[in-house]
Amino acid sequence: MSATCTVCEQSSMGITCPRCGRPLCPAHACTSPPWCEACEEEYLARRGRLGLRWWFLVPFAAVWTFFLLNLGPLWRGEILNWGGKEFTGHPFSDVAALSLVAGILFGGFVAGLRTMIFRAWFSR
Numbered sequence: 633m634s635a636t637c638t639v640c641e642q643s644s645m646g647i648t649c650p651r652c653g654r655p656l657c658p659a660h661a662c663t664s665p666p667w668c669e670a671c672e673e674e675y676l677a678r679r680g681r682l683g684l685r686w687w688f689l690v691p692f693a694a695v696w697t698f699f700l701l702n703l704g705p706l707w708r709g710e711i712l713n714w715g716g717k718e719f720t721g722h723p724f725s726d727v728a729a730l731s732l733v734a735g736i737l738f739g740g741f742v743a744g745l746r747t748m749i750f751r752a753w754f755s756r
């Protein structure tokens with residue numbers, strides 16, 4: 633093996649990046665992330681183009697659209713009856729608070745899932 637590390641030009645001792653196959657020395661061998669610096673740069677650049685903020689905002693907006701569509705009945709307390717155990721004193725503000733939390737969780741879940749799928753696809 634006469635290949636030299638892509639980063640520091642020392643002998644690679646046969647170690648390569650598992651993703652792109654570039655030679656790396658033991659000091660620059662891939663640990664975390666599981667690919668080399670060049671791959672990491674590519675990963676970050678590609679991830680930047682995914683529009684992850686939309687993968688968060690769209691599910692978040694969907695939860696809120698559902699909430700807003702039910703605004704009237706919610707205000708009159710017709711949809712959810714908490715049996716007198718309101719968090720905030722009114723079903724409307726309870727559901728608004730829950731929609732906020734649910735929107736963040738749901739948006740975070742969808743964006744997280746999108747990132748995971750992208751990462752899995754990228755590391756192949």
Ligand SMILES: [Zn+2]
Pocket residue numbers: 637638639640641642656657658659660
């Ligand atoms: Zn090196």
Ligand SMILES: [Zn+2]
Pocket residue numbers: 649650651652653654667668669670671
């Ligand atoms: Zn690589």
